Amino acid sequence: MTTQSISFYERVDGALHDASLKTALSRATERFIGNRAGAIGALSDEAALRDTARAIRAGALSRLDELLAQLATNVESRGGTVCWASDGEEARTYIAELAKARGVRSIVKSKSMASEEIHLNHALEEAGLEVVETDLGEYIIQLAGETPSHIIAPSIHKTREQVSELFHQHLGVPLTDDIQTMTQTARTALRQRFLKADMGISGVNFGVADEGAVVIVENEGNARLSTTVPRIHVAIMGIERIVARMEDLGVMLQVLARSATGQKLSVYTSMISGPARSGEEDGPEEFHLVLLDNGRSKILGGEYAEALLCIRCGACLNACPVYQAIGGHAYGGVYSGPIGAVLTPLLQPDLPEAYMLPQASSLCGACQEVCPVRIAIPDMLLRLRADAVKAGKAHPVEKAAMRGYVMTMNNPAVYRAGGRAARLGSRLIGRKGRIRRLPPPLSGWTHGRDFPTLSGTSFGEWWEEREKKRKEAAQ
Amino acid sequence: MSRDQILSNLRTSLASSRSWLAGEAQGASHDIPPYVLPPADNLADQFTAELRSLSGQVYRVGDDAGAVGQIGAILAEKGASQVIAWDMREIGLAGLPQLLAARGVALAATDIQGGGRHDRLQELEPASICISGVEAGIAESGSLLLRHGPGRPRLASLLAPYHIAVLRSSQLVRGLGDALAQARSRYGDDIFTATSNLTLITGPSRTADIEMTLSLGIHGPQEIHVVLIEQAAAAR
Ligand code: SF4
Numbered sequence: 145m146t147t148q149s150i151s152f153y154e155r156v157d158g159a160l161h162d163a164s165l166k167t168a169l170s171r172a173t174e175r176f177i178g179n180r181a182g183a184i185g186a187l188s189d190e191a192a193l194r195d196t197a198r199a200i201r202a203g204a205l206s207r208l209d210e211l212l213a214q215l216a217t218n219v220e221s222r223g224g225t226v227c228w229a230s231d232g233e234e235a236r237t238y239i240a241e242l243a244k245a246r247g248v249r250s251i252v253k254s255k256s257m258a259s260e261e262i263h264l265n266h267a268l269e270e271a272g273l274e275v276v277e278t279d280l281g282e283y284i285i286q287l288a289g290e291t292p293s294h295i296i297a298p299s300i301h302k303t304r305e306q307v308s309e310l311f312h313q314h315l316g317v318p319l320t321d322d323i324q325t326m327t328q329t330a331r332t333a334l335r336q337r338f339l340k341a342d343m344g345i346s347g348v349n350f351g352v353a354d355e356g357a358v359v360i361v362e363n364e365g366n367a368r369l370s371t372t373v374p375r376i377h378v379a380i381m382g383i384e385r386i387v388a389r390m391e392d393l394g395v396m397l398q399v400l401a402r403s404a405t406g407q408k409l410s411v412y413t414s415m416i417s418g419p420a421r422s423g424e425e426d427g428p429e430e431f432h433l434v435l436l437d438n439g440r441s442k443i444l445g446g447e448y449a450e451a452l453l454c455i456r457c458g459a460c461l462n463a464c465p466v467y468q469a470i471g472g473h474a475y476g477g478v479y480s481g482p483i484g485a486v487l488t489p490l491l492q493p494d495l496p497e498a499y500m501l502p503q504a505s506s507l508c509g510a511c512q513e514v515c516p517v518r519i520a521i522p523d524m525l526l527r528l529r530a531d532a533v534k535a536g537k538a539h540p541v542e543k544a545a546m547r548g549y550v551m552t553m554n555n556p557a558v559y560r561a562g563g564r565a566a567r568l569g570s571r572l573i574g575r576k577g578r579i580r581r582l583p584p585p586l587s588g589w590t591h592g593r594d595f596p597t598l599s600g601t602s603f604g605e606w607w608e609e610r611e612k613k614r615k616e617a618a619q
Numbered sequence: 620m621s622r623d624q625i626l627s628n629l630r631t632s633l634a635s636s637r638s639w640l641a642g643e644a645q646g647a648s649h650d651i652p653p654y655v656l657p658p659a660d661n662l663a664d665q666f667t668a669e670l671r672s673l674s675g676q677v678y679r680v681g682d683d684a685g686a687v688g689q690i691g692a693i694l695a696e697k698g699a700s701q702v703i704a705w706d707m708r709e710i711g712l713a714g715l716p717q718l719l720a721a722r723g724v725a726l727a728a729t730d731i732q733g734g735g736r737h738d739r740l741q742e743l744e745p746a747s748i749c750i751s752g753v754e755a756g757i758a759e760s761g762s763l764l765l766r767h768g769p770g771r772p773r774l775a776s777l778l779a780p781y782h783i784a785v786l787r788s789s790q791l792v793r794g795l796g797d798a799l800a801q802a803r804s805r806y807g808d809d810i811f812t813a814t815s816n817l818t819l820i821t822g823p824s825r826t827a828d829i830e831m832t833l834s835l836g837i838h839g840p841q842e843i844h845v846v847l848i849e850q851a852a853a854a855r
Binding site for chain 1: 637
């Protein structure tokens, strides 16, 4: 709510001047980067693993129609039920009606970006259901009444002091500085929620077409509890999150864990195919798979199809200097960081100012460099900017900025000014196939003035400068 | 109907992007064995080192009697009076039922299906120990693959704060890819016929959601104890 009612400019400005957010973000993203670097360093052939991951994802998407139908058929043959949801409304209605029909009162949820995307919790609460987020980070932000600020670590923006204060307020426990104590407080509070729940709702990291299985990756065990203890399990999967064969997991699970958190494998990976079989003493009596389209089937045919390769590892967020400076909430959508700047205008186009998100990038190329499926995020951001200008949405300052980027594209010498930027510049120039895909207005623009960001300027300085220009332009 | 609409949208979309995607799919073999470490001389050593680096406990014993002795020591240390366990036949460790009986440790009733589910879960909750077998151990990552099913409840590696798993060195494989390939060759198309769930476990439950600071035992077991039986060594 709050994040959407104030403007993109105000959010970024607020984030840049929020000292405790800055502390939390820098403590966390530095840790992430270090972990990831450690894990990647141990790899004998990391490049080959990433090439394979990209090939597997692209191959699955190239047959998405066939694989999705196969997944659904196999889930049904294992006794599960499949809901094909064209949009958020269909998914929300299906789940709310199912809960009503089965006399569900209490629901436990494990982390699911797709459910955030369709604002599921809100709809279920409206229907009179009690919904508890059980991932520690999600639980913290649910208590705080906020939305996730990071794909992997939703409460990355909170300091320990703030968490302690929340637990003190909501759970009546004494204030503490000790993180292990806070963790145990959450365990105790949430355990009873699990044991009393009638329905568990989870996301899906991968749908495995040949086995009719969904794969859920986590570290805490809350997804295992959510999918084992309650009598009904509902899994929500974006339709693009598919792999063809169980064997593909041999690559994908390792790539995901390494890129996300720097682990060799995440602590728990559940592969679930339908409800409990006869003789199984636990597990749900009913299994429902919600296949969520919400614009994805159209995106697949357009120039942003590559974004559908994303496995939501979050590495591009941690690597991004803009994300490091402003955090996830400033992006305003469910998905933040570089990939969020691409996905939000596509998946949540009605969000006011979604078109501005592609501006929130310095195009330094760090995101593409760390992406385990090598998504060309900077290229897509450029194209989205061009689209916004074409649609008459972009601001004069954005247009000026755009000219700056275009100049850089045409003039690699400018890029060579700064380390990382130079590397990207030559890569972009070297990838001729990509450049040709830029839409006509961009290709028509030529030299502008200064390159608006990068190199010596920090994002913060650049932002101040840009704000000044914007205010002048508005007068 | 949404199913037909979604599939038809996908077909329309793929008409323009299929060739690009198919080209990208050919950018690399899909079948590279995805090893992440150089081959190790000894899988048991590698498994042990990896799991210990994640704060897991590994006890290497020569035979079933050694394993039973080790489990007895853990039960004593934790003061366990009730365990949530797989069916004893599924664990397949000679002497384990006798150990539990001798120590007066009760086996909790693990069947929560049907009416009274919430009540039975409340009865399971106080148990302090889980005991399970495994399907395979993965040396490169210190992971266990558990194939759940009748007699192999999922809660027996999940609900209590301490999880004891019985692993035999013959069950060790090098990488995740090998574990999946082995499941495929063992069960063919029937991996999920008699069970709805396969789970990989790599170390104790953990979270880093508060300031990225590691904290163990948030929802699953905070300690994992793997009793590794190295029979080949015993036979020598
Ligand atoms: S775009 Fe790449 S790096 Fe970013 S979340 Fe997706 S897969 Fe990870």
